[in-house]
Amino acid sequence: MEKDREISLEAIQAKIFEQTQKCGGLWQENAIYRQIVSEVGELGDAMNKDDLTKPLKPGEAPPDMEMEIADIFYALTCFTLRKGCSLTDVVLRKIRINEERDKERFEKERRGKNERNSRSGKKMDCRN
Numbered sequence: 001m002e003k004d005r006e007i008s009l010e011a012i013q014a015k016i017f018e019q020t021q022k023c024g025g026l027w028q029e030n031a032i033y034r035q036i037v038s039e040v041g042e043l044g045d046a047m048n049k050d051d052l053t054k055p056l057k058p059g060e061a062p063p064d065m066e067m068e069i070a071d072i073f074y075a076l077t078c079f080t081l082r083k084g085c086s087l088t089d090v091v092l093r094k095i096r097i098n099e100e101r102d103k104e105r106f107e108k109e110r111r112g113k114n115e116r117n118s119r120s121g122k123k124m125d126c127r128n
Helices: 002-006 009-022 029-050 065-083 087-102 105-118
Strands: none
Touching: 009 065, 009 087, 029 065, 065 087
């Protein structure tokens, strides 16, 4: 797994495409969209359980939010494959758009947001 740390978005997209082809191919767009919505809902449920808004049922394992995030990413990657988009291109395009749009606003708001974020509590360990 350590060698995969340097994997590109294109390589991830290719691995997911290969995996979907072994399982019957990509779903139709509307099915992938519904899967994305479902996975986002599962992340919300995991967040509610993580902060104890929604207590765990007896014997229920704690939520794995990192896997829920991965499920969303996987479904979004399937959507880009269905649409014929390069994941790298669309992510880099969005980064450029955000940088241009927020170049002045971001600096003004950074201090306040960082102070609020530091008070928000525990952080996920995304190093694995």
